[in-house]
Amino acid sequence: MIKRLILICSMLLLTACTASESAQKKAALYQFDELVEVNSIDNFRMDGWRTMDNRTVFVDSRPRETYLIVLNGVDSNLKFAQALVVSSRMGKVTVGFDSVMTGSEPRSRTQIKKIYRIESKEQEQQVRAKIESFSEED
Known part of the structure; x- marks a missing residue:
């Protein structure tokens, strides 16, 4: 159960980082x-x-x-x-x-x-x- 929770949290964190990186990349275009x-x-x-x-x-x-x-x-x-x-x-x-x-x-x-x-x-x-x-x- 704990391994599953850690896996889910890791996936959510990775998704959030990817989305944040994408947003930062898009914002940099408007410089x-x-x-x-x-x-x-x-x-x-x-x-x-x-x-x-x-x-x-x-x-x-x-x-x-x-x-x-x-x-x-x-x-x-x-x-x-x-x-x-x-x-x-x-x-x-x-x-x-x-x-x-x-x-x-x-x-x-x-x-x-x-x-x-x-x-x-x-x-x-x-x-x-x-x-x-x-x-x-x-």
């Missing part, structure tokens, strides 16, 4: 060292947005300012959302404090993990290609 990372967006006014997958969204703030927002988790509604809400405090969106919600599930908030400044359309296309390659690795 964009080639981009300028910022802690906040000041004077935030969303003019448009484009989702890439269930963890990332490009947000246009004021003409000619685009940011990549990486979420702290998965929002399964994000890719198909008709409306998007980004929380802010006095016009400032801050990593770790603010979150993203879709119009279909406004009570379901996903915290912002990282914000990157996008300098050009070409840079946005490069990031899009990189994110699209993530789904190929699954």
Whole structure:
């Protein structure tokens, strides 16, 4: 009986480690060292947005300012959302404090993990290609 219990516990621990390793590997994919990372967006006014997958969204703030927002988790509604809400405090969106919600599930908030400044359309296309390659690795 004890051997069986030890075997079951060992299997559960191994499964948990594998799942944790997989989650860490997936989170590492969303690191964009080639981009300028910022802690906040000041004077935030969303003019448009484009989702890439269930963890990332490009947000246009004021003409000619685009940011990549990486979420702290998965929002399964994000890719198909008709409306998007980004929380802010006095016009400032801050990593770790603010979150993203879709119009279909406004009570379901996903915290912002990282914000990157996008300098050009070409840079946005490069990031899009990189994110699209993530789904190929699954």
